[in-house]
Amino acid sequence: MIPRCPACNARLGAATACPRCGAELQHIFRSERLAEQWLGVALQTARAGRLAIAVPAVLRSLSFKQTPAAKLLHGFLIQQLYRALYENLGRQDWQEARGILSLLQMLQADNETLRRFAEMIAQLSAQAESNHSVD
Numbered sequence: 001m002i003p004r005c006p007a008c009n010a011r012l013g014a015a016t017a018c019p020r021c022g023a024e025l026q027h028i029f030r031s032e033r034l035a036e037q038w039l040g041v042a043l044q045t046a047r048a049g050r051l052a053i054a055v056p057a058v059l060r061s062l063s064f065k066q067t068p069a070a071k072l073l074h075g076f077l078i079q080q081l082y083r084a085l086y087e088n089l090g091r092q093d094w095q096e097a098r099g100i101l102s103l104l105q106m107l108q109a110d111n112e113t114l115r116r117f118a119e120m121i122a123q124l125s126a127q128a129e130s131n132h133s134v135d
Contacts, residue, residue, distance in 0.1 A: 012025070094128065
């Protein structure tokens with residue numbers, strides 16, 4: 001199969017720049033390799049349950065190239081983290097819930113739902129602390 005330029009899809013020879021669009025191919029191919037490497041780190045750490053490492057790794061992969069696999073893992077991590085957040089809220093484990101919330105905020109940036117969760121966790125944990133100190 002003849003390789004194609006990732007920028008314009010032109011057929012490539014052995015040149016270091018695309019003959020059609022002039023894209024510097026070694027930088028593009030390096031970005032693709034880095035995206036694959038970071039996706040590998042994200043997959044391995046997610047599989048091991050180390051989501052605090054998997055989240056930044058998948059974001060790093062996506063910063064190099066928006067591959068379907070990285071986008072899929074991004075969505076999967078969001079789903080898993082919401083599930084863990086609900087479980088920790090049910091157990092009233094406020095510290096763990098805050099940690100999960102920070103990972104979700106990394107994945108979803110400016111999200112109103114996450115801001116409301118943060119407010120709720122702050123209020124409930126403050127109530128739990130005041131109830132605990134009264135006992």
